[in-house]
Amino acid sequence: MRLHPALEYSTRDVLPFRSATLSTRIVHEVREALFAKELRPGDFLGTEKDLAQRFNVSRIVARDALRTLEAQGIVEIKVGSGGGARVASGNARLFAEALAVQLDLTGVSVGEIMEAQRAIESLAAELAAINATPGDHARLRQLVEEAERKIDDVAAYTRCSREFHLAVAEASHNRVLVVQLISLQHVSWPAHNPTLTAEVAHRILDVHRQLAHLIETRDAEGARRLMDEHVQMIAGRRIAEHRGRDAAARDCC
Amino acid sequence: MRLHPALEYSTRDVLPFRSATLSTRIVHEVREALFAKELRPGDFLGTEKDLAQRFNVSRIVARDALRTLEAQGIVEIKVGSGGGARVASGNARLFAEALAVQLDLTGVSVGEIMEAQRAIESLAAELAAINATPGDHARLRQLVEEAERKIDDVAAYTRCSREFHLAVAEASHNRVLVVQLISLQHVSWPAHNPTLTAEVAHRILDVHRQLAHLIETRDAEGARRLMDEHVQMIAGRRIAEHRGRDAAARDCC
DNA sequence: CGGGGTTAAATATAGTATCTTTATTATCGT
DNA sequence: ACGATAATAAAGATACTATATTTAACCCCG
Numbered sequence: 241m242r243l244h245p246a247l248e249y250s251t252r253d254v255l256p257f258r259s260a261t262l263s264t265r266i267v268h269e270v271r272e273a274l275f276a277k278e279l280r281p282g283d284f285l286g287t288e289k290d291l292a293q294r295f296n297v298s299r300i301v302a303r304d305a306l307r308t309l310e311a312q313g314i315v316e317i318k319v320g321s322g323g324g325a326r327v328a329s330g331n332a333r334l335f336a337e338a339l340a341v342q343l344d345l346t347g348v349s350v351g352e353i354m355e356a357q358r359a360i361e362s363l364a365a366e367l368a369a370i371n372a373t374p375g376d377h378a379r380l381r382q383l384v385e386e387a388e389r390k391i392d393d394v395a396a397y398t399r400c401s402r403e404f405h406l407a408v409a410e411a412s413h414n415r416v417l418v419v420q421l422i423s424l425q426h427v428s429w430p431a432h433n434p435t436l437t438a439e440v441a442h443r444i445l446d447v448h449r450q451l452a453h454l455i456e457t458r459d460a461e462g463a464r465r466l467m468d469e470h471v472q473m474i475a476g477r478r479i480a481e482h483r484g485r486d487a488a489a490r491d492c493c
Numbered sequence: 494m495r496l497h498p499a500l501e502y503s504t505r506d507v508l509p510f511r512s513a514t515l516s517t518r519i520v521h522e523v524r525e526a527l528f529a530k531e532l533r534p535g536d537f538l539g540t541e542k543d544l545a546q547r548f549n550v551s552r553i554v555a556r557d558a559l560r561t562l563e564a565q566g567i568v569e570i571k572v573g574s575g576g577g578a579r580v581a582s583g584n585a586r587l588f589a590e591a592l593a594v595q596l597d598l599t600g601v602s603v604g605e606i607m608e609a610q611r612a613i614e615s616l617a618a619e620l621a622a623i624n625a626t627p628g629d630h631a632r633l634r635q636l637v638e639e640a641e642r643k644i645d646d647v648a649a650y651t652r653c654s655r656e657f658h659l660a661v662a663e664a665s666h667n668r669v670l671v672v673q674l675i676s677l678q679h680v681s682w683p684a685h686n687p688t689l690t691a692e693v694a695h696r697i698l699d700v701h702r703q704l705a706h707l708i709e710t711r712d713a714e715g716a717r718r719l720m721d722e723h724v725q726m727i728a729g730r731r732i733a734e735h736r737g738r739d740a741a742a743r744d745c746c
Numbered sequence: 747c748g749g750g751g752t753t754a755a756a757t758a759t760a761g762t763a764t765c766t767t768t769a770t771t772a773t774c775g776t
Numbered sequence: 777a778c779g780a781t782a783a784t785a786a787a788g789a790t791a792c793t794a795t796a797t798t799t800a801a802c803c804c805c806g
Contacts, residue, residue, distance in 0.1 A: 281598055298789045307557050311564035319759040320797025330599030339589045343533055346583030348668045356669040415601045416609040449585035551762045573770025573785035
Protein backbone atom coordinates (compact mmCIF):
# COMPACT_ATOMS: atom_id res chain seq x y z
CA MET A 241 0.00 0.00 0.00
CA ARG A 242 1.29 3.43 -0.85
CA LEU A 243 2.27 5.65 2.03
CA HIS A 244 1.42 9.28 2.29
CA PRO A 245 4.00 11.42 0.45
CA ALA A 246 4.43 13.70 3.45
CA LEU A 247 6.38 10.94 5.16
CA GLU A 248 8.32 9.76 2.11
CA TYR A 249 11.59 11.48 2.91
CA SER A 250 11.31 12.03 6.62
CA THR A 251 14.47 10.09 7.39
CA ARG A 252 16.65 12.27 5.19
CA ASP A 253 17.24 14.76 8.03
CA VAL A 254 19.38 12.61 10.29
CA LEU A 255 18.66 13.18 13.92
CA PRO A 256 21.01 15.89 15.26
CA PHE A 257 20.55 14.61 18.83
CA ARG A 258 17.90 12.29 20.18
CA SER A 259 15.25 14.52 21.68
CA ALA A 260 14.85 12.25 24.69
CA THR A 261 13.49 9.15 22.95
CA LEU A 262 13.16 7.80 19.44
CA SER A 263 9.38 7.55 19.62
CA THR A 264 8.97 11.24 20.52
CA ARG A 265 10.84 12.11 17.35
CA ILE A 266 8.31 10.18 15.30
CA VAL A 267 5.43 11.79 17.17
CA HIS A 268 6.85 15.25 16.56
CA GLU A 269 7.40 14.68 12.86
CA VAL A 270 3.84 13.49 12.38
CA ARG A 271 2.44 16.44 14.32
CA GLU A 272 4.51 18.91 12.35
CA ALA A 273 3.37 17.29 9.10
CA LEU A 274 -0.18 17.74 10.32
CA PHE A 275 0.21 21.43 11.14
CA ALA A 276 2.00 21.99 7.84
CA LYS A 277 -1.05 20.54 6.07
CA GLU A 278 1.06 17.74 4.61
CA LEU A 279 -1.23 15.31 6.37
CA ARG A 280 -5.01 15.52 6.47
CA PRO A 281 -7.70 13.47 8.18
CA GLY A 282 -8.05 10.07 6.53
CA ASP A 283 -4.51 9.90 5.16
CA PHE A 284 -2.74 6.58 5.57
CA LEU A 285 0.28 6.76 7.86
CA GLY A 286 1.52 3.19 7.49
CA THR A 287 1.67 0.08 9.62
CA GLU A 288 3.87 -0.46 12.66
CA LYS A 289 6.35 -2.23 10.41
CA ASP A 290 6.27 0.56 7.82
CA LEU A 291 7.00 3.24 10.40
CA ALA A 292 9.73 1.13 12.00
CA GLN A 293 11.50 0.70 8.65
CA ARG A 294 10.95 4.32 7.62
CA PHE A 295 12.49 5.69 10.80
CA ASN A 296 14.98 2.83 11.07
CA VAL A 297 13.89 1.73 14.52
CA SER A 298 12.39 -1.38 16.05
CA ARG A 299 8.68 -2.07 16.00
CA ILE A 300 8.49 -1.34 19.72
CA VAL A 301 9.48 2.26 19.10
CA ALA A 302 6.99 2.63 16.26
CA ARG A 303 4.36 1.13 18.51
CA ASP A 304 5.16 3.56 21.32
CA ALA A 305 4.80 6.44 18.89
CA LEU A 306 1.46 5.15 17.63
CA ARG A 307 0.17 4.71 21.19
CA THR A 308 1.04 8.33 21.91
CA LEU A 309 -0.46 9.63 18.67
CA GLU A 310 -3.57 7.57 19.31
CA ALA A 311 -3.94 8.92 22.84
CA GLN A 312 -3.65 12.47 21.49
CA GLY A 313 -6.42 11.72 19.01
CA ILE A 314 -4.14 12.26 16.03
CA VAL A 315 -4.36 8.77 14.52
CA GLU A 316 -6.78 5.87 14.50
CA ILE A 317 -5.45 2.33 14.39
CA LYS A 318 -7.16 -0.65 12.85
CA VAL A 319 -6.03 -4.26 12.92
CA GLY A 320 -6.20 -6.75 10.09
CA SER A 321 -5.64 -6.64 6.40
CA GLY A 322 -5.95 -3.11 5.07
CA GLY A 323 -5.45 -1.89 8.63
CA GLY A 324 -2.75 0.31 10.10
CA ALA A 325 -2.65 3.91 11.26
CA ARG A 326 -4.67 6.67 9.62
CA VAL A 327 -4.93 10.36 10.50
CA ALA A 328 -8.08 10.79 12.57
CA SER A 329 -10.69 13.46 12.16
CA GLY A 330 -11.50 15.69 15.12
CA ASN A 331 -12.98 14.06 18.19
CA ALA A 332 -14.54 16.50 20.63
CA ARG A 333 -15.23 13.86 23.28
CA LEU A 334 -11.60 12.82 23.45
CA PHE A 335 -10.53 16.39 23.79
CA ALA A 336 -13.18 17.19 26.37
CA GLU A 337 -11.84 14.40 28.52
CA ALA A 338 -8.31 15.71 28.10
CA LEU A 339 -9.39 19.11 29.41
CA ALA A 340 -11.31 17.50 32.24
CA VAL A 341 -8.18 15.62 33.28
CA GLN A 342 -6.04 18.73 33.10
CA LEU A 343 -8.47 20.81 35.14
CA ASP A 344 -8.65 18.01 37.69
CA LEU A 345 -4.87 17.74 37.92
CA THR A 346 -4.46 21.51 38.11
CA GLY A 347 -6.99 21.52 40.92
CA VAL A 348 -9.12 24.39 39.68
CA SER A 349 -12.14 25.38 41.72
CA VAL A 350 -15.77 25.08 40.69
CA GLY A 351 -15.96 28.86 40.73
CA GLU A 352 -13.22 29.20 38.14
CA ILE A 353 -14.89 26.68 35.86
CA MET A 354 -18.29 28.34 36.13
CA GLU A 355 -16.83 31.76 35.34
CA ALA A 356 -15.36 30.42 32.13
CA GLN A 357 -18.60 28.63 31.34
CA ARG A 358 -20.47 31.91 31.74
CA ALA A 359 -18.25 33.57 29.15
CA ILE A 360 -18.61 30.69 26.70
CA GLU A 361 -22.36 30.27 27.06
CA SER A 362 -23.20 33.97 26.94
CA LEU A 363 -21.39 34.32 23.65
CA ALA A 364 -22.95 31.08 22.40
CA ALA A 365 -26.43 32.45 23.10
CA GLU A 366 -25.60 35.72 21.38
CA LEU A 367 -24.27 33.97 18.28
CA ALA A 368 -27.13 31.47 18.30
CA ALA A 369 -29.59 34.34 18.01
CA ILE A 370 -27.66 35.51 14.96
CA ASN A 371 -26.77 32.22 13.25
CA ALA A 372 -29.39 29.63 14.23
CA THR A 373 -31.22 27.86 11.39
CA PRO A 374 -34.89 26.80 11.47
CA GLY A 375 -33.61 23.31 12.30
CA ASP A 376 -31.78 24.66 15.36
CA HIS A 377 -34.93 26.50 16.47
CA ALA A 378 -36.94 23.28 16.20
CA ARG A 379 -34.37 21.35 18.22
CA LEU A 380 -34.38 23.93 21.01
CA ARG A 381 -38.19 23.90 21.20
CA GLN A 382 -38.19 20.12 21.18
CA LEU A 383 -35.70 19.95 24.07
CA VAL A 384 -37.78 22.39 26.12
CA GLU A 385 -40.88 20.23 25.58
CA GLU A 386 -38.99 17.07 26.46
CA ALA A 387 -37.73 18.63 29.69
CA GLU A 388 -41.29 19.68 30.53
CA ARG A 389 -42.46 16.07 30.22
CA LYS A 390 -39.60 14.77 32.35
CA ILE A 391 -39.81 17.42 35.04
CA ASP A 392 -40.48 14.85 37.79
CA ASP A 393 -37.55 12.57 36.88
CA VAL A 394 -34.56 14.42 38.31
CA ALA A 395 -31.88 12.45 36.41
CA ALA A 396 -33.64 12.65 33.04
CA TYR A 397 -34.49 16.32 33.54
CA THR A 398 -30.87 17.12 34.40
CA ARG A 399 -29.64 15.31 31.28
CA CYS A 400 -32.19 17.12 29.16
CA SER A 401 -31.18 20.48 30.58
CA ARG A 402 -27.57 19.80 29.74
CA GLU A 403 -28.60 18.88 26.20
CA PHE A 404 -30.38 22.21 25.88
CA HIS A 405 -27.27 24.18 26.81
CA LEU A 406 -25.24 22.16 24.33
CA ALA A 407 -27.86 22.71 21.63
CA VAL A 408 -27.59 26.47 22.13
CA ALA A 409 -23.84 26.20 21.62
CA GLU A 410 -24.38 24.13 18.49
CA ALA A 411 -26.87 26.70 17.21
CA SER A 412 -24.10 29.30 17.44
CA HIS A 413 -22.40 27.38 14.63
CA ASN A 414 -19.06 27.93 16.33
CA ARG A 415 -17.32 24.61 16.85
CA VAL A 416 -14.75 26.05 19.24
CA LEU A 417 -17.50 27.07 21.65
CA VAL A 418 -19.09 23.63 21.34
CA VAL A 419 -15.82 21.85 22.14
CA GLN A 420 -15.09 24.14 25.07
CA LEU A 421 -18.58 23.79 26.51
CA ILE A 422 -18.46 19.99 26.24
CA SER A 423 -15.24 19.90 28.20
CA LEU A 424 -16.42 22.30 30.89
CA GLN A 425 -19.73 20.46 31.28
CA HIS A 426 -17.73 17.26 31.61
CA VAL A 427 -16.27 18.71 34.79
CA SER A 428 -19.00 20.97 36.11
CA TRP A 429 -22.24 19.16 35.38
CA PRO A 430 -23.46 17.01 38.26
CA ALA A 431 -24.28 13.33 37.65
CA HIS A 432 -26.98 13.51 40.28
CA ASN A 433 -28.65 16.75 41.17
CA PRO A 434 -29.41 16.51 44.85
CA THR A 435 -30.54 20.08 45.46
CA LEU A 436 -32.97 20.26 42.56
CA THR A 437 -36.43 21.04 43.92
CA ALA A 438 -39.60 21.15 41.82
CA GLU A 439 -39.67 24.94 42.14
CA VAL A 440 -36.10 25.34 40.86
CA ALA A 441 -36.82 22.91 38.00
CA HIS A 442 -39.79 25.02 36.90
CA ARG A 443 -37.76 28.23 37.10
CA ILE A 444 -35.00 26.70 34.96
CA LEU A 445 -37.50 25.40 32.43
CA ASP A 446 -39.01 28.86 32.20
CA VAL A 447 -35.64 30.46 31.50
CA HIS A 448 -34.90 27.86 28.82
CA ARG A 449 -38.23 28.60 27.17
CA GLN A 450 -37.46 32.31 27.15
CA LEU A 451 -33.97 31.64 25.78
CA ALA A 452 -35.38 29.56 22.92
CA HIS A 453 -37.81 32.39 22.16
CA LEU A 454 -35.15 35.11 22.22
CA ILE A 455 -32.95 33.05 19.89
CA GLU A 456 -35.85 32.43 17.53
CA THR A 457 -36.74 36.13 17.40
CA ARG A 458 -33.04 36.90 16.81
CA ASP A 459 -32.67 39.10 19.91
CA ALA A 460 -28.92 38.64 20.32
CA GLU A 461 -28.45 41.11 23.16
CA GLY A 462 -31.42 39.73 25.09
CA ALA A 463 -30.31 36.13 24.65
CA ARG A 464 -26.84 37.05 25.80
CA ARG A 465 -28.02 38.83 28.92
CA LEU A 466 -30.49 36.13 29.92
CA MET A 467 -27.95 33.35 29.43
CA ASP A 468 -25.38 35.30 31.42
CA GLU A 469 -27.78 35.66 34.31
CA HIS A 470 -28.90 32.03 34.03
CA VAL A 471 -25.35 30.64 34.17
CA GLN A 472 -24.59 32.85 37.15
CA MET A 473 -27.57 31.32 38.93
CA ILE A 474 -26.32 27.83 38.08
CA ALA A 475 -22.85 28.80 39.27
CA GLY A 476 -24.25 29.86 42.61
CA ARG A 477 -25.99 26.51 43.01
CA ARG A 478 -22.90 24.50 42.02
CA ILE A 479 -20.65 26.39 44.41
CA ALA A 480 -23.13 25.93 47.24
CA GLU A 481 -23.41 22.20 46.42
CA HIS A 482 -19.65 21.90 46.45
CA ARG A 483 -19.36 23.56 49.83
CA GLY A 484 -22.05 21.20 51.10
CA ARG A 485 -20.19 18.18 49.77
CA ASP A 486 -16.95 19.30 51.42
CA ALA A 487 -18.75 19.79 54.72
CA ALA A 488 -20.33 16.33 54.43
CA ALA A 489 -16.93 14.82 53.71
CA ARG A 490 -15.55 16.47 56.84
CA ASP A 491 -18.43 15.16 58.93
CA CYS A 492 -18.30 11.54 57.83
CA CYS A 493 -14.55 10.93 57.46
CA MET B 494 8.56 0.81 47.20
CA ARG B 495 4.99 0.95 48.42
CA LEU B 496 2.33 1.42 45.77
CA HIS B 497 -0.56 3.74 46.10
CA PRO B 498 -3.46 2.11 47.99
CA ALA B 499 -5.95 3.12 45.29
CA LEU B 500 -4.48 0.42 43.08
CA GLU B 501 -4.06 -2.27 45.75
CA TYR B 502 -7.09 -4.33 44.89
CA SER B 503 -7.80 -3.31 41.33
CA THR B 504 -7.52 -6.86 40.01
CA ARG B 505 -10.23 -8.24 42.30
CA ASP B 506 -12.99 -7.28 39.83
CA VAL B 507 -12.25 -9.75 37.08
CA LEU B 508 -12.73 -8.28 33.68
CA PRO B 509 -16.34 -8.91 32.55
CA PHE B 510 -15.31 -8.62 28.91
CA ARG B 511 -12.19 -7.09 27.49
CA SER B 512 -13.11 -3.52 26.63
CA ALA B 513 -11.17 -3.67 23.37
CA THR B 514 -7.65 -4.10 24.74
CA LEU B 515 -5.95 -4.87 28.02
CA SER B 516 -4.06 -1.61 28.10
CA THR B 517 -7.23 0.48 27.79
CA ARG B 518 -8.57 -1.26 30.87
CA ILE B 519 -5.52 -0.12 32.84
CA VAL B 520 -5.84 3.40 31.45
CA HIS B 521 -9.50 3.56 32.43
CA GLU B 522 -8.91 2.31 35.94
CA VAL B 523 -6.22 4.88 36.56
CA ARG B 524 -8.37 7.68 35.16
CA GLU B 525 -11.33 6.66 37.28
CA ALA B 526 -9.11 6.52 40.36
CA LEU B 527 -8.01 10.05 39.48
CA PHE B 528 -11.53 11.43 39.16
CA ALA B 529 -12.56 9.61 42.33
CA LYS B 530 -9.73 11.44 44.15
CA GLU B 531 -8.11 8.13 45.03
CA LEU B 532 -5.06 9.33 43.15
CA ARG B 533 -3.56 12.80 43.43
CA PRO B 534 -0.66 14.53 41.69
CA GLY B 535 2.64 13.14 42.89
CA ASP B 536 1.33 9.71 43.89
CA PHE B 537 3.47 6.77 42.87
CA LEU B 538 1.77 4.48 40.37
CA GLY B 539 4.45 1.82 40.12
CA THR B 540 6.98 0.66 37.58
CA GLU B 541 6.21 -1.09 34.31
CA LYS B 542 6.89 -4.38 36.05
CA ASP B 543 4.66 -3.48 39.02
CA LEU B 544 1.72 -2.62 36.81
CA ALA B 545 2.24 -5.73 34.69
CA GLN B 546 2.13 -7.95 37.78
CA ARG B 547 -0.75 -6.06 39.36
CA PHE B 548 -2.96 -6.40 36.28
CA ASN B 549 -1.52 -9.79 35.40
CA VAL B 550 -0.37 -8.81 31.92
CA SER B 551 2.93 -8.58 30.10
CA ARG B 552 5.22 -5.58 30.42
CA ILE B 553 4.36 -4.47 26.88
CA VAL B 554 0.73 -4.01 27.86
CA ALA B 555 1.72 -2.05 30.95
CA ARG B 556 4.01 -0.02 28.75
CA ASP B 557 1.24 0.69 26.23
CA ALA B 558 -0.96 1.90 29.06
CA LEU B 559 1.80 4.14 30.42
CA ARG B 560 2.47 5.60 26.94
CA THR B 561 -1.22 6.49 26.68
CA LEU B 562 -1.41 7.93 30.18
CA GLU B 563 1.76 9.89 29.54
CA ALA B 564 0.39 11.30 26.28
CA GLN B 565 -2.76 12.38 28.08
CA GLY B 566 -0.64 14.16 30.67
CA ILE B 567 -1.86 11.96 33.49
CA VAL B 568 1.46 10.43 34.48
CA GLU B 569 5.12 11.34 34.32
CA ILE B 570 7.70 8.62 33.82
CA LYS B 571 11.27 8.64 35.07
CA VAL B 572 13.97 6.08 34.40
CA GLY B 573 16.48 4.76 36.84
CA SER B 574 16.46 3.76 40.47
CA GLY B 575 13.58 5.40 42.28
CA GLY B 576 11.97 5.99 38.91
CA GLY B 577 8.67 4.75 37.52
CA ALA B 578 5.32 6.35 36.87
CA ARG B 579 3.91 9.11 39.05
CA VAL B 580 0.67 11.04 38.72
CA ALA B 581 1.54 14.32 37.02
CA SER B 582 0.41 17.75 38.05
CA GLY B 583 -1.40 19.88 35.50
CA ASN B 584 0.46 20.80 32.35
CA ALA B 585 -1.18 23.63 30.45
CA ARG B 586 1.22 23.43 27.52
CA LEU B 587 0.43 19.80 26.86
CA PHE B 588 -3.25 20.52 26.92
CA ALA B 589 -2.92 23.58 24.73
CA GLU B 590 -1.27 21.46 22.10
CA ALA B 591 -4.04 18.88 22.37
CA LEU B 592 -6.63 21.57 21.67
CA ALA B 593 -4.57 22.94 18.82
CA VAL B 594 -4.43 19.50 17.23
CA GLN B 595 -8.15 18.94 17.65
CA LEU B 596 -9.06 22.31 16.20
CA ASP B 597 -6.76 21.61 13.28
CA LEU B 598 -8.29 18.17 12.68
CA THR B 599 -11.80 19.53 13.01
CA GLY B 600 -10.91 22.20 10.48
CA VAL B 601 -12.37 25.17 12.36
CA SER B 602 -12.01 28.60 10.83
CA VAL B 603 -9.97 31.51 12.14
CA GLY B 604 -13.23 33.38 12.68
CA GLU B 605 -14.57 30.74 15.03
CA ILE B 606 -11.37 30.74 17.04
CA MET B 607 -11.28 34.50 17.35
CA GLU B 608 -14.89 34.65 18.48
CA ALA B 609 -14.12 32.28 21.32
CA GLN B 610 -10.98 34.21 22.12
CA ARG B 611 -13.02 37.38 22.39
CA ALA B 612 -15.30 35.81 24.99
CA ILE B 613 -12.37 34.48 27.01
CA GLU B 614 -10.29 37.64 26.92
CA SER B 615 -13.15 40.03 27.68
CA LEU B 616 -14.00 38.09 30.80
CA ALA B 617 -10.31 37.82 31.69
CA ALA B 618 -9.97 41.61 31.52
CA GLU B 619 -13.07 42.10 33.64
CA LEU B 620 -11.87 39.68 36.29
CA ALA B 621 -8.33 41.07 36.15
CA ALA B 622 -9.71 44.48 37.10
CA ILE B 623 -11.34 42.86 40.10
CA ASN B 624 -8.71 40.34 41.21
CA ALA B 625 -5.30 41.64 40.10
CA THR B 626 -2.63 42.02 42.79
CA PRO B 627 -0.02 44.79 42.89
CA GLY B 628 2.39 42.24 41.44
CA ASP B 629 0.09 41.69 38.46
CA HIS B 630 -0.18 45.45 37.93
CA ALA B 631 3.61 45.74 37.90
CA ARG B 632 3.94 42.91 35.39
CA LEU B 633 1.42 44.48 33.02
CA ARG B 634 3.18 47.85 33.19
CA GLN B 635 6.53 46.16 32.64
CA LEU B 636 5.25 44.34 29.54
CA VAL B 637 3.89 47.55 28.08
CA GLU B 638 7.26 49.24 28.57
CA GLU B 639 9.09 46.29 27.06
CA ALA B 640 6.85 46.37 23.99
CA GLU B 641 7.50 50.10 23.66
CA ARG B 642 11.25 49.48 23.54
CA LYS B 643 10.89 46.68 20.98
CA ILE B 644 8.40 48.46 18.74
CA ASP B 645 10.74 48.32 15.74
CA ASP B 646 11.45 44.58 16.00
CA VAL B 647 8.31 42.96 14.59
CA ALA B 648 8.97 39.44 15.93
CA ALA B 649 9.92 40.58 19.43
CA TYR B 650 7.04 43.05 19.57
CA THR B 651 4.57 40.33 18.52
CA ARG B 652 5.89 37.99 21.22
CA CYS B 653 5.65 40.73 23.79
CA SER B 654 2.09 41.54 22.81
CA ARG B 655 1.10 37.94 23.21
CA GLU B 656 2.71 37.91 26.65
CA PHE B 657 0.63 40.93 27.61
CA HIS B 658 -2.63 39.20 26.72
CA LEU B 659 -1.56 36.14 28.67
CA ALA B 660 -0.56 38.30 31.64
CA VAL B 661 -4.06 39.80 31.70
CA ALA B 662 -5.52 36.30 31.82
CA GLU B 663 -3.15 35.39 34.64
CA ALA B 664 -4.15 38.54 36.49
CA SER B 665 -7.75 37.30 36.41
CA HIS B 666 -6.58 34.51 38.74
CA ASN B 667 -8.79 32.08 36.84
CA ARG B 668 -6.71 29.13 35.68
CA VAL B 669 -9.39 27.87 33.31
CA LEU B 670 -9.22 31.09 31.33
CA VAL B 671 -5.42 30.91 31.27
CA VAL B 672 -5.43 27.36 29.92
CA GLN B 673 -8.05 28.18 27.30
CA LEU B 674 -6.27 31.30 26.17
CA ILE B 675 -2.95 29.48 25.85
CA SER B 676 -4.53 26.88 23.60
CA LEU B 677 -6.36 29.40 21.42
CA GLN B 678 -3.23 31.56 21.08
CA HIS B 679 -1.35 28.42 20.07
CA VAL B 680 -3.61 28.24 17.03
CA SER B 681 -4.45 31.85 16.29
CA TRP B 682 -1.31 33.81 17.05
CA PRO B 683 0.89 34.35 14.01
CA ALA B 684 4.55 33.34 14.10
CA HIS B 685 5.43 36.21 11.80
CA ASN B 686 3.25 39.25 11.59
CA PRO B 687 3.48 40.38 7.98
CA THR B 688 0.79 43.07 8.02
CA LEU B 689 2.04 44.85 11.15
CA THR B 690 2.83 48.44 10.25
CA ALA B 691 4.38 50.97 12.60
CA GLU B 692 1.05 52.76 12.87
CA VAL B 693 -0.84 49.60 13.86
CA ALA B 694 1.88 48.72 16.37
CA HIS B 695 1.50 52.12 18.03
CA ARG B 696 -2.27 51.81 18.15
CA ILE B 697 -2.02 48.37 19.77
CA LEU B 698 0.52 49.61 22.30
CA ASP B 699 -1.81 52.47 23.19
CA VAL B 700 -4.71 50.08 23.80
CA HIS B 701 -2.51 47.87 25.98
CA ARG B 702 -1.47 50.89 28.01
CA GLN B 703 -5.10 51.88 28.53
CA LEU B 704 -5.99 48.29 29.47
CA ALA B 705 -3.23 48.18 32.07
CA HIS B 706 -4.53 51.48 33.48
CA LEU B 707 -8.18 50.36 33.59
CA ILE B 708 -7.17 47.14 35.37
CA GLU B 709 -5.06 49.08 37.85
CA THR B 710 -7.89 51.50 38.62
CA ARG B 711 -10.23 48.51 38.99
CA ASP B 712 -12.63 49.62 36.24
CA ALA B 713 -14.01 46.17 35.41
CA GLU B 714 -16.66 47.29 32.95
CA GLY B 715 -14.25 49.58 31.12
CA ALA B 716 -11.55 46.92 30.89
CA ARG B 717 -14.07 44.43 29.59
CA ARG B 718 -15.37 46.77 26.88
CA LEU B 719 -11.93 47.85 25.72
CA MET B 720 -10.62 44.28 25.56
CA ASP B 721 -13.70 43.19 23.65
CA GLU B 722 -13.18 45.93 21.09
CA HIS B 723 -9.44 45.22 20.93
CA VAL B 724 -9.86 41.49 20.26
CA GLN B 725 -12.45 42.26 17.59
CA MET B 726 -9.88 44.46 15.87
CA ILE B 727 -7.29 41.68 16.08
CA ALA B 728 -9.85 39.21 14.74
CA GLY B 729 -10.44 41.41 11.73
CA ARG B 730 -6.72 41.51 11.00
CA ARG B 731 -6.28 37.74 11.41
CA ILE B 732 -9.21 36.96 9.12
CA ALA B 733 -7.91 39.35 6.48
CA GLU B 734 -4.43 37.82 6.76
CA HIS B 735 -5.90 34.38 6.35
CA ARG B 736 -7.82 35.37 3.25
CA GLY B 737 -4.61 36.85 1.88
CA ARG B 738 -2.70 33.65 2.57
CA ASP B 739 -5.35 31.57 0.82
CA ALA B 740 -5.25 33.84 -2.19
CA ALA B 741 -1.45 33.65 -2.28
CA ALA B 742 -1.62 29.86 -2.13
CA ARG B 743 -3.99 29.88 -5.09
CA ASP B 744 -1.68 32.14 -7.07
CA CYS B 745 1.57 30.25 -6.55
CA CYS B 746 0.44 26.61 -6.66
C1' DC C 747 -22.77 -18.20 -17.18
C1' DG C 748 -23.70 -15.08 -13.26
C1' DG C 749 -24.67 -13.99 -8.43
C1' DG C 750 -24.36 -14.60 -3.51
C1' DG C 751 -22.74 -16.49 0.48
C1' DT C 752 -19.19 -19.23 2.85
C1' DT C 753 -14.52 -20.26 3.65
C1' DA C 754 -9.72 -19.74 3.54
C1' DA C 755 -5.63 -16.96 3.12
C1' DA C 756 -3.28 -12.81 3.92
C1' DT C 757 -2.31 -9.06 6.85
C1' DA C 758 -1.75 -6.30 10.83
C1' DT C 759 -2.34 -5.34 15.59
C1' DA C 760 -2.47 -7.40 20.43
C1' DG C 761 0.11 -9.63 23.46
C1' DT C 762 4.18 -12.67 25.41
C1' DA C 763 8.99 -13.61 26.52
C1' DT C 764 13.73 -12.53 26.90
C1' DC C 765 17.34 -9.93 26.01
C1' DT C 766 20.93 -5.66 25.75
C1' DT C 767 21.73 -0.81 26.43
C1' DT C 768 21.48 3.44 28.77
C1' DA C 769 20.16 6.81 32.18
C1' DT C 770 19.49 7.85 36.92
C1' DT C 771 19.55 7.27 41.69
C1' DA C 772 21.03 5.22 45.97
C1' DT C 773 24.60 3.41 48.64
C1' DC C 774 28.79 2.51 50.49
C1' DG C 775 33.51 3.31 51.40
C1' DT C 776 37.17 6.42 52.08
C1' DA D 777 31.61 15.31 52.08
C1' DC D 778 32.63 13.33 48.02
C1' DG D 779 33.44 9.95 44.52
C1' DA D 780 33.22 5.29 42.80
C1' DT D 781 30.11 1.59 42.47
C1' DA D 782 26.01 -1.05 42.55
C1' DA D 783 21.19 -1.24 41.85
C1' DT D 784 17.23 0.04 39.45
C1' DA D 785 14.15 1.02 35.74
C1' DA D 786 13.01 2.61 31.32
C1' DA D 787 14.49 2.48 26.28
C1' DG D 788 15.07 -0.37 22.75
C1' DA D 789 15.71 -4.87 20.04
C1' DT D 790 14.39 -9.50 18.52
C1' DA D 791 11.57 -13.26 17.85
C1' DC D 792 7.74 -15.25 18.86
C1' DT D 793 2.11 -16.63 19.35
C1' DA D 794 -2.76 -15.21 19.34
C1' DT D 795 -6.48 -12.79 17.46
C1' DA D 796 -9.13 -9.78 14.58
C1' DT D 797 -10.31 -8.13 10.02
C1' DT D 798 -10.33 -7.69 5.31
C1' DT D 799 -9.63 -9.55 0.73
C1' DA D 800 -10.11 -12.96 -2.35
C1' DA D 801 -10.96 -17.37 -3.82
C1' DC D 802 -14.31 -20.81 -4.19
C1' DC D 803 -18.29 -23.40 -4.45
C1' DC D 804 -22.99 -23.99 -4.80
C1' DC D 805 -27.19 -22.73 -6.72
C1' DG D 806 -30.22 -20.57 -10.03
